[in-house]
Structure formats: structure tokens, C-alpha cells
Amino acid sequence: MAQRRALATVFALALTLSAACGTTSENSGQNPQPGAAGGDACAGPDGTYTIGMSQANVAEPYRERMDDDIRTAAAKVPQFTVEFADAQQDNAKQVADVENFLTKQIDLLIISPNEATPLTSVVAKAYNKGIPVIVLDRKVDGDAYTTWIGADNVEIGRTAGKYVAEQLLPNGGKVGELRGLAGSTPAKERGDGFREGIRGTNIDIVTSSDGDWLREKGQAQADAMFTANPDIEVVYAHNDPMAEGAYLAAKAAGKEKSLKFIGIDGLPIPSGGLKAVEQGRLSATLIYPTAGNEAVETAKQLLIDCEEVPREQTLTTELITIDNAATVYDEANS
Template identity: 85%
Template sequence: MARRRAVAAVLTAATALSLSVSCGTTSENSGQGGGGAQESECGGPDGKYTIGMSQANVAEPYRQRMDDDIKAAAESVPQFSVEFADAQQDNAKQVSDVENFLTKQIDLLIISPNEATPLTAVVAKAYNKGIPVIVLDRKVDGDAYTTWIGADNVEIGRTAGEYVATTLLPNGGKIGEIRGLAGSTPAKERGDGFREGIEGKDIEIVQSVDGDWLREKGQSQADALFKAHPDIQVLYAHNDPMAEGAYLAAKAAGIEKNLKFIGIDGLPIPSGGLKAVEQGRLSATLIYPTGGAEAVDTAKKLLVDCQDVPKEQTLETELITIDNAATVYNEANS
């Protein structure tokens, strides 16, 4: 059950050797290179701490769930108060949000970057001020942060590709792909991994389009994709909302029964990917844990418990099909 809830961090030996401590770094990093000398100050259990949570875009259900998970976990830590900011998929606004947190002198920053490169410098700025920085889900360039928490998106993409190759298209076929936001690390990694999963098979990705993680854009992009390539057999989307949008486009065209749809996220909510698989709209999804609870636990270790944390914390995932969708949903909500 714990594995299915994806709350365990899987750490490699190399990761375990790279530790960050409670209050950032004294080195001045560009954001492209490694950290320097580490400080070891920690306020301890008697302190009160303000956490700034900079979210990329809460219009995405996954990101709203991430914020909800952070809020719920923080309520059990009496020393914590959390302030949330929504960048609304705007890099400049997210930079401004983080700058605002720094002006308020927050004690720790959690950030899920909209895109990697545009957010790298401001993340490094916070880190170099001695503020612990937890990078959640999406990444920035370099390693000027305290810890990154997320799932292995290359492995997720690879698993999706292998599922398509072995189960949906064992004799080969044609695929359409709806990518996430260009410039966000999961979009590249989920695409790269998927191609690894279908490598050597008689499977062709006939077209890839950008859906920016959004259901509505996924639907419009899929509609054009289906018209341009009526021979597509499988639609691979980088998240469940875009996969659901593609399903709606296919249904409107009367071709949904001719296609298979696969997404990523597997949120355990009525409108999430687990129910979409259980109800037959999606053939499969993959659990992509929000990391919200793990981020708060890490913040507690850094600020309250004065403990070291690993540089990377990789969360477990799971392939969801009709065989296990209901069970995983019920376990996640028990």
C-alpha cells in the first residue's frame, strides 16, 4: 500500500553521498554549478518558520493537488506557516513571486518551476542567501538548491512506451504525442523516456504537438492531430488532463473507439487519471506523486530537526491499468 501511495523516497548510493544541510550555502553560485561550503545553523523545535511555496500554475489539477498536499502536511507541524503564490504559467511572474518571498524574509522556499532555465537564477539567489530551497517536481539548471524531490520522468516515459509496445501495439503502429510545456524538464524527460520504451519496435510517432499541460489545449491540439493523421492508433499525452482532452476530441469526431489513450499523473480524485482508467477513457496512466507531503517532511528535517537531507529524493511511481485502477484509488482515499 505504501508503494502505491508513492510516499517512499528511493535514494541511490550516489544520491546518498550528496547531502545538503539546514540553511543553504555560503558560496556564491551562478546556478549552473555545484555548491560550496555549507552552513549548519538550524532554529530547532522552538522556532516559528514561514515557508514560501511558489507554484507554476494551479490551473493544472496536479498542481492544485500539490498545494493541497503541502497545506495538509504543514498543518501537522505547529512551527510552520505556508504562503502560496501562483505563477499562472508565467516565468516572469514566478520570478517576481520568489523575489517577493525573499523580501518577506521567508525561512524556506519550495518551488515547482514553470520552466527550468528562466527560474534558475532566482532559485540560486535564494539558495545563496542561506535560504533552504526545495525544488519540487520540475527542475532548474545546475544544482544551486538544497534538495530536489520528484519522480523519475525518464523512467515514467519509458514505462509508458514499453506498455504501448507490448500491450497496445504489439504488432507495431502509429502514435500521436501531446507534450507538456516546452522548457519544463518533465516534458523533455517524458518524451525521451517514451522513445526509449518503443525503440526497436515497429512504432512510429507521426506527430508531436505541445499541449502545455492543459486539457483545453490538449483537446484542440488532438482535434487537429486526428484530422491530419486519421491512421493514429494510440495517443500518448504527457499528463492525464491532456489525454482526457484528446479523448473528448476523438469522441466529438466519433472515433474514440478506434483509439487508445495513455496519460501520466494518476491523481486519486474523482476527476483524476485513476478514475479515467477505471471508467475506460484512458487505457493507462502512471502515478506521478505530487511530493507535497515529502516536501513538508524535508522542511521539518531542515528547520526543526536540524537534520541533513539528500540532494535528490526520487519518489516511486506505478503503472495503472484497468486491473489495478480501482484498488489504487480506494487505497489512496482510505
């Protein structure tokens, strides 16, 4: 591994790459950037590779599922060994986790950042060392990474807003918002998109609180929200666990039948959003792919196939209501 890294440095200084290396589409026709494609790290199908996966936390079911999807997909690639680190929603710990991976001289980094700005520098450090970096779900600042894989959170928020405006509150009304972690890009984008979706309607977001993506905090924030704003009719939560927490808070107050709840994630597991919609606790959710399978496939393209990959890979989403929840769940588990 160390010998391959040393050779990579020599090649980078000489600004020469083999024909198989390629560049990202964004850098096509320019001098290759460090970590821009898998060429320097790629030893082909005869190589063996250690991948470091830095997860923001595993307290969220979505992130636990992301790790499981990466683990399952990587098990099908005999050249891959994946090491996982849990940052526990702690930016400093996640920085240290990535630094530890660099000390171990990993061949590729996958990271789902806790927050964007605090993780930008260490991600750039890995990238500038010539290590391909795959950023999942949440973003970092700037463009010092190989590829980002995730869904369009603005569009997800916009779809949620339109659903509330057209189906839940067609005559207008009051919404309480449970946001994700303030410094994470999906929280801002899902909030911005929702506001676009309800623009021009008589819907008011009367309060917004940070639930940090967690069910327990979402429940506590919703409880306070209902006390301060008893006229709330819909809770828009930035993920399903917070939406379920809001439902529990409403149930404890005897208000669950008079309120509607919408979340995001739509995990196809018994405790996930698909079942919550099917069972009537949530009015809707939106599928938010974990990108675990796509991350491993991209790692294979970079390390084994020596192929270029796009700078961004946007995954599709889907609105889930009572009309399609059972079908989508069954298809996901077939």
C-alpha cells in the first residue's frame, strides 16, 4: 500500500497518468486534480484495498442502514476490506476518525459528514493526498472530493411542501417544522425546499425547532411546540424518526387524530417510515436512498476498474403515501 502511495505521488508530480486513469467530467481536458479519479489508487482487479467509512452517527436508523448496505455490498467484492468509524454526532471525533484512517493509509475514504464546514478541511486533506473520497448524503464545503452521492434534498423538501399544500392543508393552515442538525446540508436544503413548495399558499410555518435527526429529541421538541402553538395542524419533520417522535408527543397529549405528520427517509424496515405510513402514524414520507450500494460500486469503478466517475451522482426519490406504502415496502424486501 505504501509503495503504491509513493508511486502515486511521483506520478502526480510528473503530471502523467496512464490511459486508464481518466479524470472526472468536471476536470476533463485539464490537469488531473489529486484524488479526482481512481487512477493513482487503482491497482486493478489483482489489488487489495482498504476502505475507511466515516459515519456521522449510528443513532439514526437511516445511518445504521447505510452502514449495513455498504457492508453487504462490499462483501461481494473480494478485493475490499471496509473499516467503519462512528462519529457519534461529534465533529471533532469525526475529524479524528478520518485522521486515523489516513494514518492507516487507507486506499479510499467514504464519509457522511456530521456537519459540512467542520469536516471540510480533513476531507480536503485526504483528497489532496491522492486518496479518492466519496461523500455520501451530507456535503462538505468546496469541491475537494472525488464524488458526492445522494438525493436532491431541495427537491425532497419541495415535494413535501407541495404535498402538504395540495393534500393536507388545501385551504391553508399552520405547520410546525422539526429540523435536522443545523450545520448539516440536508437540514437547510429540506427546509428551503419545503418553503418553495408552499410558496403562494396560505400555509404558515409558525415554529421551527432542531430535533437533531433523533426521535427522542424530536418528541421533546414537538411536545414544547404543541404547548406553545396549539393551533398547529401539520408537523413537517426532516426525517421519519423525528416525525414518529412528534406523533408520540401528540398521542401523549391526546392530539394524534387531529394532527398530520410527514417525514423523510422511507426505510424499508419494520420500524421505518414505510411501515409508519402504512400503519397510519405518518401521512407521508419520501424515500431517501442510503447510497450504500452506489458508494461501493463507485469504489469499485475507481479502485478496480480504473474508471472516471462523475463529480455528483444524484439518486431518485419517491413520495410515499397510504396508496403505495405497502407495495414499495414489499418490492424493497423481495
